[in-house]
Amino acid sequence: MEAIAKIGGQADLFGEPQLPGFAQAEQFLTTREEQMLIAHIAGVPLTPFRFQQWTGHRLTCSFGWSYDFENGAFARAEPMPEWLNSLRLRAAYFAGLDASELVQALVTRYDPGAGIGWHKDRPVFEHVVGISLGQAATLRLRRRTPTGFSRFNAALASRSIYHLSGEARHDWEHGIAAMDATRWSITFRSLSAKAKRMIEQDEKKS
Numbered sequence: 157m158e159a160i161a162k163i164g165g166q167a168d169l170f171g172e173p174q175l176p177g178f179a180q181a182e183q184f185l186t187t188r189e190e191q192m193l194i195a196h197i198a199g200v201p202l203t204p205f206r207f208q209q210w211t212g213h214r215l216t217c218s219f220g221w222s223y224d225f226e227n228g229a230f231a232r233a234e235p236m237p238e239w240l241n242s243l244r245l246r247a248a249y250f251a252g253l254d255a256s257e258l259v260q261a262l263v264t265r266y267d268p269g270a271g272i273g274w275h276k277d278r279p280v281f282e283h284v285v286g287i288s289l290g291q292a293a294t295l296r297l298r299r300r301t302p303t304g305f306s307r308f309n310a311a312l313a314s315r316s317i318y319h320l321s322g323e324a325r326h327d328w329e330h331g332i333a334a335m336d337a338t339r340w341s342i343t344f345r346s347l348s349a350k351a352k353r354m355i356e357q358d359e360k361k362s
């Protein structure tokens with residue numbers, strides 16, 4: 157109830173509070189698909205997330221495009237592996253996007269004790285579509301108000317999918333509290349108009 161009051165009183169058919177630009181669905185994957193994806197991720201060269209000498213317990217690998225948090229470099233990365241193809245198609249369909257828009261995939265493993273602090277995704281990206289595997293988590297969102305923060309929490313069940321766009325993506329920060337068992341996520345992203353222009357200009361030069 158608190159969230160409903162705080163974000164302006166919108167609720168869906170089931171009385172669940174709504175945050176504009178945030179959508180999610182449970183049972184997006186079967187348990188077998190979840191297990192297969194986790195097995196594929198075991199073969200991915202994940203590296204610890206690093207930012208200004210701070211190493212998180214979070215391990216990641218980018219496909220398609222990568223953003224280096226240490227030097228701000230945005231660059232082409234390894235192409236997406238084939239095992240992500242059908243997932244990308246389905247994720248795009250869920251988000252109402254064309255699969256060709258989802259040019260980045262970030263594969264993340266959160267070991268026990270790992271989470272992700274408050275942030276907004278980098279401005280080179282636009283849509284964020286995330287799939288959760290393993291331990292359930294809570295995606296926390298917040299937005300500053302004159303007197304404090306509006307807050308919105310979304311349960312990320314294993315095998316569920318969410319889409320961050322518009323207001324939820326641009327105006328709200330999000331984070332995930334540390335979990336006590338392993339969670340994996342696969343997040344697909346599209347590029348922002350600004351990033352597309354930047355790439356076009358770079359490619360004209362070369």
Ligand SMILES: O=C(O)CCC(=O)C(=O)O
Pocket residue numbers: 262264272277286287330331332340341343
């Ligand atoms: O693990 C997730 O579902 C989301 C993580 C996240 O916010 C990010 O990688 O930007």
Ligand SMILES: [Fe+2]
Pocket residue numbers: 275276277330
């Ligand atoms: Fe994020």
